[in-house]
Amino acid sequence: MVRFCRDEASHMQIKVNEQTIEIFAGAKVRDALRKYSRAEWTLVRKNKKKVTDPHGHEVGLDGELNGGEALVIKACTPAEPRS
Numbered sequence: 001m002v003r004f005c006r007d008e009a010s011h012m013q014i015k016v017n018e019q020t021i022e023i024f025a026g027a028k029v030r031d032a033l034r035k036y037s038r039a040e041w042t043l044v045r046k047n048k049k050k051v052t053d054p055h056g057h058e059v060g061l062d063g064e065l066n067g068g069e070a071l072v073i074k075a076c077t078p079a080e081p082r083s
Contacts, residue, residue: 010024010025011023011024011025012024012025012027012065012066012067012068013067013068014027014032014065014067014068014069014070014071015069015070015071016032016033016036016037016070016071016072016073017036017071017072017073019036021035021036023035023065025067026064027064027065028061028062028063028064028065029051029059029060029061029062029063029065029071030061030062031065032065032071033051033061033071033073036073040073043073044061044073047076048075048076049073049074049075049076050073050074050076051071051072051073051074052071052072052074053069053070053071053072054070054072056072059071
């Protein structure tokens, strides 16, 4: 029987909308969103939703995560132009 040991240093925990997910070390915001929900990821990609930190500051999808961060997915309001 072969056992694979899971290296804890190669994984980290991120909170997305108050739900803790475990993802690989070095993941970007986009990776965390895909792991959290494909449907939410699609809405973010279509600029119908945005990703912020808990203080409401928008976060870039290419931003690297270090573990322990919290992300919030919010609907974009019509007054918010998205680039």
